Amino acid sequence: MTYSVSQLLTQDITLQPLEIKGWVRTFRANRFIALNDGSTINNIQCVVDFENTDEALLKRITTGSAVHIKGNLVKSQGKGQNVEIQVTSIEILGDSDPDEYPIQPRKHGFEFLRKNAHLRTRTSTFSAVMRLRSSLSFAIHKYFNENGFYYMHTPIVTGSDAEGAGEMFKVSALDAKNPPLTKDGDIDYSQDFFGKETNLTVSGQLEAETYAMSLGKVYTFGPTFRAENSNTSRHLAEFWMIEPEVAFMDLAGNMDLAENFMKSVLSYVLEHNREDLEFLEKRLLDEEKTKPQAERSEMSLIDKIKFVVDNNFKRVSYTEAIDILKNSKPNKKKKFKYIIEEWGADLQSEHERFLVEKHFKCPVILFDYPANIKAFYMRLNEDGKTVRAMDILFPGIGEMVGGSQREERLDVLKEKMKALDIDEKELWWYLDLRKYGTAVHSGFGLGFERLVMFATGMGNIRDVIPYPRTPQNAEF
Amino acid sequence: MTYSVSQLLTQDITLQPLEIKGWVRTFRANRFIALNDGSTINNIQCVVDFENTDEALLKRITTGSAVHIKGNLVKSQGKGQNVEIQVTSIEILGDSDPDEYPIQPRKHGFEFLRKNAHLRTRTSTFSAVMRLRSSLSFAIHKYFNENGFYYMHTPIVTGSDAEGAGEMFKVSALDAKNPPLTKDGDIDYSQDFFGKETNLTVSGQLEAETYAMSLGKVYTFGPTFRAENSNTSRHLAEFWMIEPEVAFMDLAGNMDLAENFMKSVLSYVLEHNREDLEFLEKRLLDEEKTKPQAERSEMSLIDKIKFVVDNNFKRVSYTEAIDILKNSKPNKKKKFKYIIEEWGADLQSEHERFLVEKHFKCPVILFDYPANIKAFYMRLNEDGKTVRAMDILFPGIGEMVGGSQREERLDVLKEKMKALDIDEKELWWYLDLRKYGTAVHSGFGLGFERLVMFATGMGNIRDVIPYPRTPQNAEF
Numbered sequence: 001m002t003y004s005v006s007q008l009l010t011q012d013i014t015l016q017p018l019e020i021k022g023w024v025r026t027f028r029a030n031r032f033i034a035l036n037d038g039s040t041i042n043n044i045q046c047v048v049d050f051e052n053t054d055e056a057l058l059k060r061i062t063t064g065s066a067v068h069i070k071g072n073l074v075k076s077q078g079k080g081q082n083v084e085i086q087v088t089s090i091e092i093l094g095d096s097d098p099d100e101y102p103i104q105p106r107k108h109g110f111e112f113l114r115k116n117a118h119l120r121t122r123t124s125t126f127s128a129v130m131r132l133r134s135s136l137s138f139a140i141h142k143y144f145n146e147n148g149f150y151y152m153h154t155p156i157v158t159g160s161d162a163e164g165a166g167e168m169f170k171v172s173a174l175d176a177k178n179p180p181l182t183k184d185g186d187i188d189y190s191q192d193f194f195g196k197e198t199n200l201t202v203s204g205q206l207e208a209e210t211y212a213m214s215l216g217k218v219y220t221f222g223p224t225f226r227a228e229n230s231n232t233s234r235h236l237a238e239f240w241m242i243e244p245e246v247a248f249m250d251l252a253g254n255m256d257l258a259e260n261f262m263k264s265v266l267s268y269v270l271e272h273n274r275e276d277l278e279f280l281e282k283r284l285l286d287e288e289k290t291k292p293q294a295e296r297s298e299m300s301l302i303d304k305i306k307f308v309v310d311n312n313f314k315r316v317s318y319t320e321a322i323d324i325l326k327n328s329k330p331n332k333k334k335k336f337k338y339i340i341e342e343w344g345a346d347l348q349s350e351h352e353r354f355l356v357e358k359h360f361k362c363p364v365i366l367f368d369y370p371a372n373i374k375a376f377y378m379r380l381n382e383d384g385k386t387v388r389a390m391d392i393l394f395p396g397i398g399e400m401v402g403g404s405q406r407e408e409r410l411d412v413l414k415e416k417m418k419a420l421d422i423d424e425k426e427l428w429w430y431l432d433l434r435k436y437g438t439a440v441h442s443g444f445g446l447g448f449e450r451l452v453m454f455a456t457g458m459g460n461i462r463d464v465i466p467y468p469r470t471p472q473n474a475e476f
Numbered sequence: 477m478t479y480s481v482s483q484l485l486t487q488d489i490t491l492q493p494l495e496i497k498g499w500v501r502t503f504r505a506n507r508f509i510a511l512n513d514g515s516t517i518n519n520i521q522c523v524v525d526f527e528n529t530d531e532a533l534l535k536r537i538t539t540g541s542a543v544h545i546k547g548n549l550v551k552s553q554g555k556g557q558n559v560e561i562q563v564t565s566i567e568i569l570g571d572s573d574p575d576e577y578p579i580q581p582r583k584h585g586f587e588f589l590r591k592n593a594h595l596r597t598r599t600s601t602f603s604a605v606m607r608l609r610s611s612l613s614f615a616i617h618k619y620f621n622e623n624g625f626y627y628m629h630t631p632i633v634t635g636s637d638a639e640g641a642g643e644m645f646k647v648s649a650l651d652a653k654n655p656p657l658t659k660d661g662d663i664d665y666s667q668d669f670f671g672k673e674t675n676l677t678v679s680g681q682l683e684a685e686t687y688a689m690s691l692g693k694v695y696t697f698g699p700t701f702r703a704e705n706s707n708t709s710r711h712l713a714e715f716w717m718i719e720p721e722v723a724f725m726d727l728a729g730n731m732d733l734a735e736n737f738m739k740s741v742l743s744y745v746l747e748h749n750r751e752d753l754e755f756l757e758k759r760l761l762d763e764e765k766t767k768p769q770a771e772r773s774e775m776s777l778i779d780k781i782k783f784v785v786d787n788n789f790k791r792v793s794y795t796e797a798i799d800i801l802k803n804s805k806p807n808k809k810k811k812f813k814y815i816i817e818e819w820g821a822d823l824q825s826e827h828e829r830f831l832v833e834k835h836f837k838c839p840v841i842l843f844d845y846p847a848n849i850k851a852f853y854m855r856l857n858e859d860g861k862t863v864r865a866m867d868i869l870f871p872g873i874g875e876m877v878g879g880s881q882r883e884e885r886l887d888v889l890k891e892k893m894k895a896l897d898i899d900e901k902e903l904w905w906y907l908d909l910r911k912y913g914t915a916v917h918s919g920f921g922l923g924f925e926r927l928v929m930f931a932t933g934m935g936n937i938r939d940v941i942p943y944p945r946t947p948q949n950a951e952f
Contacts, residue, residue: 065912094910094913100911118908121687130691134627134628141613148515152610153609154942155943155950158950169648169649170647170648170649171646172645173703179652187653193645194947195948198950200633210597214603215514215597217515225632229669237633247513430594437499437570437572439569439570440569469631471670471671474634
């Protein structure tokens with residue numbers, strides 16, 4: 001019988017001898033193999049009877065080599081593990097030349113590992129991060145499934161660029177060097193694959209609204225794109241987004257949903273990924289020891305996650321937030337880069353972090369923003385100057401969720417689009433939702449990688465997605 | 477308390493009066509509203525006390541209008557439902573002008589509904605299809621999660637075009653009209669966003685292999701693309717694919733996995749989507765009545781799904797299949813469009829359907845195909861002429877799954893790539909998997925929309941994805 005490392009470490013194994021396949025993490029004293037197969041952060045110790053093993057074979061047991069081991073599971077004599085395998089036979093499935101193999105049994109810099117992203121999940125850190133990413137994904141699907149939501153796949157290639165969430169990538173099957181031209185000398189997209197100009201989507205929200213207005217509660221979870229030249233540790237050109245959309249739900253319901261959702265998903269990993277989290281918590285602690293005291297987190301990774309799960313999110317209107325910020329120490333002492341002078345100012349990351357980390361010391365939901373700093377589809381309040389928007393701010397990360405109640409009134413929406421020069425013909429189908437059986441509805445967007453960063457404590461967004469797409473980089 | 481239609485129809489409701497919000501499907505005799513909110517295929521009947529309701533209000537209760545109803549749930553006097561709501565108050569949330577609303581309470585052609593894809597889930601057929609699509613998605617994630625697989629997001633934008641699964645779409649942020657040129661007059665992609673030419677992915681397999689070779693068992697479930705001008709009822713330019721990949725698993729294990737997976741996922745919808753399936757089964761029956769007897773299915777929708785769940789998939793080598801086909805009636809009588817003359821022929825859809833529907837009368841796994849009609853990465857058999865490939869063929873649909881054991885031997889893989897003129901530099905990372913700790917591994921790909929077609933009985937792939945992308949069409 002062949003087992004996984006996870007099974008050997010957590011289950012009662014009675015059938016002996018057993019078999020296991022995996023990769024050698026380390027081999028020390030010509031005797032102790034630390035074997036890993038990806039099923040858990042932990043290795044199983046396999047003890048080789050080196051005196052009765054061929055010398056040439058022993059030499060091939062190197063870091064990164066794939067092996068097939070037969071043996072017996074016994075109580076371990078040594079420290080650090082409860083059980084170990086007494087090896088009766090070992091076969092090398094795939095060698096790994098120790099002089100060439102990039103992943104050595106020592107600390108590698110993350111930048112080096114990004115260049116070897118095809119091998120980086122062979123390290124404990126990245127295997128833990130990617131197991132958590134997987135677990136968070138499942139928790140998201142589970143939450144929505146249990147709460148009566150339908151998963152919908154919104155289109156990736158889109159003919160509309162009306163949402164204006166950011167710069168878009170063009171998608172084309174035309175010969176880029178010699179494209180067909182119109183009489184006016186423009187590119188003739190009517191001859192392109194889709195018969196018109198097409199882009200990669202920046203959001204599935206507008207399409208999700210169409211399904212909410214028939215199926216009631218829906219969500220998307222798919223890739224979205226920004227062609228913005230932001231070479232930072234917080235931006236990707238390709239990232240995954242979760243966007244629920246619910247009919248008959250107002251902004252208060254939206255806040256309840258988002259808070260409940262975040263807590264549920266984070267609870268799931270606290271319950272199911274404890275060992276990975278403990279490893280990552282320790283890693284973060286080690287990393288922070290190299291930083292000046294002021295930059296270190298006040299809470300450990302697991303405590304930070306628990307803090308979100310256990311505490312109510314503080315709900316604060318934009319107007320209240322501006323008051324708090326205007327009167328805050330860093331504003332008065334001009335420590336903010338952008339001084340808050342009056343109502344209407346767009347909040348910067350420094351302001352958001354002040355509110356969350358210094359003032360309220362808990363996740364914060366800001367709502368009712370000035371209309372002119374928010375998107376066209378957000379529900380105008382009766383005051384005529386604010387919209388029913390909300391942003392959820394997390395400690396250390398800043399904005400985690402952005403959402404709103406949507407403008408359900410056809411005339412108000414048309415007026416708004418006109419003012420912003422958005423062509424009604426482009427969004428005829430979106431307007432139809434307001435023409436036929438319109439109703440209050442709301443939703444939000446959550447950047448998945450932000451969530452993975454929060455739950456893993458990783459500081460660079462390139463380290464929480466398998467193959468990051470960033471300016472000048474589409475390797476693998 | 478506000479309820480969903482599904483709750484009202486299936487749960488014991490004790491808190492009265494209650495509230496419900498939804499859309500009017502029909503309103504007849506100035507009295508009976510059939511109300512739907514997307515939570516189930518079924519409507520709830522709401523009985524209006526028309527003698528005590530304002531005439532002007534009654535006129536606004538039209539198909540497609542959104543309403544907020546208060547009332548009491550009572551045992552129904554009429555046929556066709558167990559319970560109904562006696563309406564005490566009704567508010568129109570959103571009108572729907574009966575002269576303009578495209579979705580009338582009668583049968584609409586699917587082509588018409590494709591043009592109104594933003595409203596088509598307001599019909600019973602499309603709401604059932606999309607609920608099933610959602611349910612199948614969840615069943616897939618659930619299956620893999622329960623079986624120790626990690627979900628990974630493989631990249632959508634890719635710099636590699638080596639897999640050769642089909643024509644690719646180009647992705648670019650360059651000014652298409654005035655792109656920068658190199659000295660030689662070619663487009664200078666080094667100035668493009670990613671610093672090189674990039675495309676939309678045709679498969680996540682190669683990247684999934686990198687994760688299988690560290691995490692053990694992984695799968696992708698994401699969008700893939702083909703820029704092929706196939707304007708058929710079975711092709712999409714953008715479709716979703718499921719691709720598991722498992723280390724230390726050979727082709728036999730791959731067949732076991734695929735069969736177990738398909739059965740598990742289809743069992744899930746049999747259990748969880750019974751009413752939607754019953755509706756779609758009836759729809760299919762009605763549709764088939766318009767066809768000549770010979771073209772009708774021998775089994776009903778649910779029986780066909782059960783048949784797959786309950787029967788072993790027949791495993792047949794390509795060589796055996798060729799023998800069967802060569803000696804078959806349609807081959808001898810030249811009824812096949814492509815006559816099978818000798819070993820090495822590529823099988824066409826007509827041959828696959830003959831094997832599944834006429835000869836074996838069950839799902840069939842064909843394996844060990846000639847090397848030269850399959851992809852470069854498939855494991856060469858010891859005979860030197862066949863590869864460890866498998867295709868799973870389903871009744872009515874044809875190929876549902878394509879998979880293989882992967883070539884794990886560095887020298888053999890390099891030779892194959894050389895023969896096919898695939899640049900080693902392009903796939904250096906893929907070759908690394910064979911250099912460092914290589915091992916037997918296998919996986920398969922399943923076109924998600926094919927599965928949804930099978931489970932819903934829909935005949936056109938454009939009707940099982942929210943917003944289909946096909947030649948000349950990227951609307952919505």
